[in-house]
Amino acid sequence: MQYRTLGKTGYNVSSISFGAWAIGGTWGEVSEDDAMSALHRALDLGVNFFDTADVYGDGRSERLIARLRRERPEPFYAATKAACRLDPHEAGGYNAQNLRGFIERSLQNLDTDTLDLLQLHCPPPEVYGRDEVFGVLDGFVQEGLLRAYGVSVETVDEALTAIRHPNVSTVQIIFNAFRFKPAEELFAVAREANVGILARVPLASGLLTGKMTPRSSFASDDHRNFNRHGEAFDKGETFSGVDFETGLQAVDELRPLVPEGMTLAEFALRWILMFPEVSCAIPGAKNAAQAEANARAADLPPLNEETMRGVAAMYDRLIRPQVQDLW
Template identity: 75%
Template sequence: MQYRTLGKTGYEISTISFGAWAIGGTWGEVNDQDSMAALHRALDLGVNFFDTADVYGDGHSERLIARLRRERPEPFYVATKAGRRLSPHTAGGYNRENLRGFIERSLKNLDVEAIDLLQLHCPPPEVYEQQEVYAVLDDFVREGLLRAYGVSVESVAEALSATTHPNVATVQIIFNAFRFKPAEEFFAAAREREVGIIARVPLASGLLTGKLSRDSTFAQDDHRAFNRHGEAFDKGETFSGVDYETGLEAVERLRPLLPQGVTLAQFALRWILMFPEVSCAIPGARNPQQVQANVAASDLAPLSDEQMAEVKRVYDELIRPEVHAMW
């Protein structure tokens, strides 16, 4: 396992970390026994950073991570998110009273006295401009409820706006071979401002595993079935906003680039780590085998200039026209 510094937090975290959305919900059926085995295997393999949110299974994902902490002695970092419990989800809801309530609930779910990293959970765009929201978070750090805070964003514009605030330590953003815009328009600013980058949706909701096909089906409660056009939340969270058929075509273009013995998922994760500004990628895993396969990407040899150029070519020809201007 390789480790990188997570922005202003100073935490040294595993470059392949653990995204805990899938063990919480909206990915079809989940099994807690398998989820706990996956979490334990992640620690076994050197993962020391787990990303969750208060809405993943209505706190279920947070509570599983709390159970992991009780069952394992070694230290690890946990990032959670707040804001999406608001209904309606409006900018005015990001106030001191609501944020304190969300944080206190997550502290209870996680069974900790302070949250390592709290992230605003893809708030309405105007929130990123509201200095009073960051002032509230600064107060919570001084109060000892939080050790650090960052933002989880949908767009590059939101990321750039958020990082003008000096105490924003991290940005979580969709970044993968089907979502190249952050590398072109945000990474340089993040580097200059010492902001850590957490790459979420690193496998484009499974498209970049190479295991999906035109015949694949998804459970009714899987967002890949119900949110392809943004019916429930931003459509960019599902398949990175890429049309499913286009994504399958792009995957076939990428397959010839794979080194012997390397899966497409591992290749896609190693591609993300070719960008030094990225602190970690957070693929999900619902069993130990998936964890093991994901973590192996951290120690793969760097991709060649030719491989990187071909990934970019596939993006430019198939993906860029669809998604680049949207996020």
């Protein structure tokens, strides 16, 4: 496993970390035994950063991570997200009372006194420009409820607005071979501001594993079935906003670029790590085998320039017209 510094937090985090959405919910049924096996195997392999949210399984994901901490002596970082529980999810709800309530609930779920990292969970765009919201978070840091805070965003513009606030430590954003815009417009600014980048949806909801076909089907409670057009939340969270059929075509064009001995999923994760501004990629895992497959990518050799150009050419031809101007 390789490690990188996570922005202003100073945390030394595994370059392949663990995204805990899949073990919480909306990815089909995952048993508690399988979820815990995935968490334990990730920790075995040097993963020391686990990303969750209070809405993943209504706290289930947070509670599973708390169980991991009770069962293992090794220290690790647990990041969570808050405020997506607001109903309605409006900017006015981002106040001290509501945020404190969400934080206290996550502290209870995670069985801890202080959150390693709290991220605002894809708030309405106007929240990013409100100094008072970030002032509230500063107060929670001073109070000892948080060690650090950041934002989880949908768009590059939201990220750029957020990091103008001096104590934003991290930005979590969708970044993969189907989402080039962060590398083009965000990463240099984040590096200058010492803001860590968490690359979420690194495998484009599984498209970049290369295991899907036109006949692939998904459970009724899997967002890849019910959110392809943004019916439940931002459509960019499902297949990175790429049309499924176009995504399959793009995957076919990537296959010849994959070095011998690498799987397509490993290739997709290693591609992300070619960008030094990325502190870590956070693929999900539903079982131990998936956690192990993800972790292998951290120790693969760098991709060469010809390969990187090939990925860029695929993106420009097939993907850029669909996603570049939306997020």
